[in-house]
Amino acid sequence: MIARWSLASILLHWASAAVIVALLAIGWSLSRLFDAPTRFDLYQLHKSLGVLALALTVARLAARALTKAPPPFPGAAWEMRAARWTHVALYALTGVAILAGWVTASSAPLPIPTVVFGLFPWPDIAPRDPRVFAVASLTHAWAAYGLAVLAALHAGAALKHVLWERDGVMRRMV
């Protein structure tokens, strides 16, 4: 019997994955495609999904702290090291991308309020300052690019275990 992640961790992992992939896709395309009104709507959706990603990330950290994590899956030393650092970096970049996005929305020169999915207002955490905005939006973009690369690496590694090694690693998370 393979030691699995807790049900809470599994559900939160896949919910986060879906939200983060959507955020990356919208974030990349909204500054490149679409006309002005569609782009405006996508910005609002992107901010709402960002708040959801923040909530999911906090819940994941709580679930990880409160439930028992399965022991690391045995493998080659380099693989275990790579997996460990990819996971740490995934958490870190997710956090940086979300927080920098929040600062970006807060400091943006146009005061467009964040109303999460049109339901409730979300507070700002930074002054409306063009210098803060410049640093935050750059940080947000690079954290997102880094996160996209790591997420691809993470998903690629998972697929390698499923399709190539067929060792049951994936079953820990489903």
Add this chain to the structure above:
Amino acid sequence: MRPMKLCFAAALSLAAFAADAKSNWVIDPARTHINFAVDAAGWPRTSGEFRKFEGRISVDFERPERSHVDFTVQTHSVELGSTSFDSFVRGVAMLDSDKFPTMSFISTKIEKTSERTVHVEGDLTMRGVTKPLAVDVEVRRVDGRLEFSAHAHLDRLEWDFNSGYPIISRDVEIDITSAAKET
């Protein structure tokens, strides 16, 4: 009749004649489009349209300089193609429709510049600030209608409308096509 009285009678009849030479027209909403466009850094060109407005024109075809135009736009009727975008533009950061429900243009001087064009000078009131604005208008009479189109640029900073500047351009392009019916 004493000369004074004669003069007065002449003035009266002249005034009557002048009144006769004037015709009154109202804007036909179905044939009117009031559009604007602004540019912004890192953002596609944004254009919108005002859906609710009213306008009256009095035209003196003999003496065009006696003509008069009066236009009022309901700022809350602005549409940009997305409801959330609309509410942002109606909101305090932009048009502030609750505080400034209307925008108006009242002509102060009209000059015929060619068979088909007139130069209209007037006062535009936007967000409570009134400043002069001059517009060249092309006019045509079609099937008893008065059709006109105007294309103008304004510098919104003159109206202290500086939201989002310099990211959003100070230049606002205005395009109006309209038709008026005689009343």
